[in-house]
Amino acid sequence: MSASFPSLPCLPCPHGSACCAYGVTVSEEEAAGLRSRHGEDKVYRTRWGEWRTRIRNRRCVFLVDNLCVVHDDPQYPAVCRGFPWTDAETGGPYEFDQAICPEFVTHPEYVQIGKPTRAAPRRP
């Protein structure tokens, strides 16, 4: 993707890291690295077999004092790396609700950034 994205005030986040309220899916490799370096209980496997980061006190367990403690870890989750612009699985535009980041509420024009533009309808 070649779009350039506006910079967001993520570090430290003035919104209490609202995007970290949900936990994310992590790959097998990410889960193994995060568990070995940060604790077995920090990620868990759902009944459907996917690994996810655990939530405690309404935020991801890796968020400490409003900062992500795995941001520089080799297994920093691809989902977090891509949000809010890039979908970790497809490498294309992020397809879910970007407004979990309040910057997208105050700047609704951000939602279209990086998205494919529709071709103008052809006139007969």
Ligand code: SF4
């Ligand atoms: S993406 Fe938005 S909510 Fe998440 S840390 Fe950055 S500014 Fe905060």
